[in-house]
Amino acid sequence: MWLPIDPNSDFSIHNLPFGIFSTPNAPKRVGVALGDWVIDMPVLTDLGAFNGIDFDKNVFRRDFLNDFMATGKAVRVSVRQVLQQIFDDPCSPFKNHTSAFLVKQSDATLSMPVKVGDYTDFYSSEQHAFNVGAMFRGAENALMPNWKHLPVGYHGRASSIVVSGTPFHRPKGQLCPDETQPPFFAPTKRLDIELEMATVIGTGNDLGDRIDVNQAENHVFGFLLFNDWSARDIQRWEYVPLGPFLAKNFFSSVSPWVVTTEALASFRTDAPAQSPEVLPYLQETHRQNFDVTLEVYLEKSETDKTTPTPQRSAPFLVSRSNFKHLYWTVAQQIAHHTVNGCNLNVGDLLASGTISGPTPDSYGSFLELTWGGKNPLTLPDGTHYTFVQDYDTIIIRGFAEKEGKRVGFGEVRTTVLPAK
């Protein structure tokens, strides 16, 4: 590896995540993150790096990754191999062209990596489902009867999924904290996050067909960090009987770099055993999750909130969870989603649902971390905190690390602005 890279970088030579970037003089195109750099894929293509791989090279000159993703797993694997060879080979002919094909990340603007077709949100962390159920129905009835038989999921809004760095205004909606009184219209008072991972579909299925659970991972391109912003008070009033709607669809944020399944291959770990036994279409020959540490940080606004760019606190670690805490694996989510013939398309996102670990400091939402707002967190400055406040910034980070190999997701960072 002749390019100097910080050993703590999320973007090691083992990672090579794909994204979409632009620079002041050139429009959106496909890039690959490496250390502090972005590999400019159209430029590297023009230098001949991928001549040995048979695919339409114009897929790198697009506003989204979808066309590249649609070339399939074999092309993706070959492209990754070429990139690793280039940087591993001290005599690589491309070494003299780095000024052409390497762009400083600080000079690049990252944008939404994927054109999302349909977005589905699952509910696959047992601890999260238990926590929410226990809060609303008591610990004895926490899990619904269906929960251990199928990966509960529902459809979400694709249009309002945006990339890290985009702020949003606190949403307004109908609130009805006391149902003996009429509802009123106001900004949400219980603005929350949900720590999730999103699976990016690379290969779909035809309407009417289904995807076998043991083939399902072949349909995955990679993964993103996903923050499923939620307004708990809007949700409470609106969600019966058809599920969350305006409580969720105002904004969801994702990290800009899609980390491929190949990059995560070394970080597989056994998934939790399932009991009762699931139906045959959900039975895996080898149940595995990915061991990816997930962290939520809060940067609290500290100055006069009326200034446009208030000072914020140092990032405070709110929660540390892990992608491995999924009762329902990504493969099971895909098999279930398609078992009725529903068609997935390239670019679809399947979010995991909030990933809460077994201990209270690993819960993936403020709803759980503060147990419905009843047990506020104590911040380093001694103040108490329940739900997200105006001008605060939430950062989700994710990384896998093992035997000196680090594969990270970077971050998804979002600042909340006051209601319009």
Added chain:
Amino acid sequence: MWLPIDPNSDFSIHNLPFGIFSTPNAPKRVGVALGDWVIDMPVLTDLGAFNGIDFDKNVFRRDFLNDFMATGKAVRVSVRQVLQQIFDDPCSPFKNHTSAFLVKQSDATLSMPVKVGDYTDFYSSEQHAFNVGAMFRGAENALMPNWKHLPVGYHGRASSIVVSGTPFHRPKGQLCPDETQPPFFAPTKRLDIELEMATVIGTGNDLGDRIDVNQAENHVFGFLLFNDWSARDIQRWEYVPLGPFLAKNFFSSVSPWVVTTEALASFRTDAPAQSPEVLPYLQETHRQNFDVTLEVYLEKSETDKTTPTPQRSAPFLVSRSNFKHLYWTVAQQIAHHTVNGCNLNVGDLLASGTISGPTPDSYGSFLELTWGGKNPLTLPDGTHYTFVQDYDTIIIRGFAEKEGKRVGFGEVRTTVLPAK
């Protein structure tokens, strides 16, 4: 009007609905239905018909209507005026070119008119919400406390929305009719329809903005017939707590012609009064629905079901309802959907939810028509019928008629094939 048109045609000169068609020798493009004909819009454009209107004429040479829809209401209105002038003017210079720009509908293949971005399903018919609630919770608790305060809605699956004429295989899924027993995997036994209308969004809003209820109709391009196919037994087991998922996303079918708001202008009628008073963001200065008769027909398979094309009965009228039976108007649906800043895009569909009228013969689903399967319908041949059977065909038709003017939607016709 110099082109002879059957006075009973859905596609009168007042209608002029837009769709996408192809012919054996030419690919998909925009067409307008008129009588038994399709107006080939790219050909008419090349003949100079729209020279006086300033827009990119290539929008007619697309696989979907979206780019034309995005040109906005003023262009749409002008295009309609040009078409009406051409056919009203007995000396129209285009009269000698009909063989160039008129295609017989029987020679045209109609395809999905709109590239659907996001699809939302509302629940806006009071009678339907009451019926379903009464079946599950009794008549006293039929409507949830939120129902009269907001148009309940949820996100649906866009990828599996297909055009009339496409068959599908009976979906399979988890069923658990007796929750003291484990679930099992089987084809749905309670395959149902939902008689709905879908609003096609022509002009969206930016993320973070909202659409005023009294401006909302300006964002509508037009409407489609919508059959929201549903598997009631899958739905019953899976839907708590996050709403319907696999019970709905296997298939939804739409009519091929989008009828514009302009074509329906003469058929406006007062919407039901609302009590209690709704919150200000939902208050309309003039509450109106559209008086469109909606009919559901069943063509029952009558012969050996193992033959590929079984004979079917004559169409039997199962239900006659009306688009006017919406408690929540389309404008209120749009205002509510965006009040939290959620962005709508051109091509989004907002379905109404099942539209059930006040009498049992006007209910919009077999669930309601047979009251959960307990009161089967009696067909003309004396047999009883509850849910949709293999090889049966369901047809939904819709039309408005007044003072000799007829504006119809054609039909959405779907045949159910056996489970794969």
